[in-house]
Amino acid sequence: MTGDGRVSGGQKVLVAIDLSDESGEIIERARSIAGDGDLHLVHVQEPMDTVYMGVVPFGPVFPGVDEAEDKLRDELRKRLDHWATRFSVAAGQAHLRYGTPASEIKALADEIDCDLIVIGTHGQKGVQLLLGSTANSVLHGACHDVLAVRVGAKGDD
Ligand code: AMP
Numbered sequence: 001m002t003g004d005g006r007v008s009g010g011q012k013v014l015v016a017i018d019l020s021d022e023s024g025e026i027i028e029r030a031r032s033i034a035g036d037g038d039l040h041l042v043h044v045q046e047p048m049d050t051v052y053m054g055v056v057p058f059g060p061v062f063p064g065v066d067e068a069e070d071k072l073r074d075e076l077r078k079r080l081d082h083w084a085t086r087f088s089v090a091a092g093q094a095h096l097r098y099g100t101p102a103s104e105i106k107a108l109a110d111e112i113d114c115d116l117i118v119i120g121t122h123g124q125k126g127v128q129l130l131l132g133s134t135a136n137s138v139l140h141g142a143c144h145d146v147l148a149v150r151v152g153a154k155g156d157d
Contacts, residue, residue, distance in 0.1 A: 012115055013037050013114060013117075013118060014116070015027050015039060015040065015117075015118045027083065029147075030147075033116070039093065040089070040114065046099070048068060073096070105117065106143075114144060117144050119146065119147070
């Protein structure tokens, strides 16, 4: 990064989005920092057994999980492509990964050798902070600069 907080031309910025409406705010912020730099987007599909553990019975009692994950992947791909098109990010730079969000974001950052990771944060504190968040997990252990963009309602502390 340069002294004024922008990355210089030709550098890569990886923007992690959860595909919620707040994604636009995060990408816009990344775009303003990236300037001429190259934007990459990433969304990570979490395995259903992680997301619904304890809520939905799995194994032989839920044989449709693979098909459900395939359908979800198609839907997530469409939503990710929507954000990529809206912000003129090349299709090859909109990455859909599968796994634990923080680990996959860090792994992709290594693979594409980016200069900066941009991620949203709701400014968790108290119990939420103790439990951790994707932003916290990326911040702790990333080998790259990380910018956490505060998203959500102003004055929500
Ligand atoms: P959270 O930890 O859920 O409050 O999310 C904070 C930020 O982490 C989001 O604004 C995104 O930047 C990023 N994030 C959360 N979940 C994902 C995901 N599944 N894929 C990519 N980025 C994510």
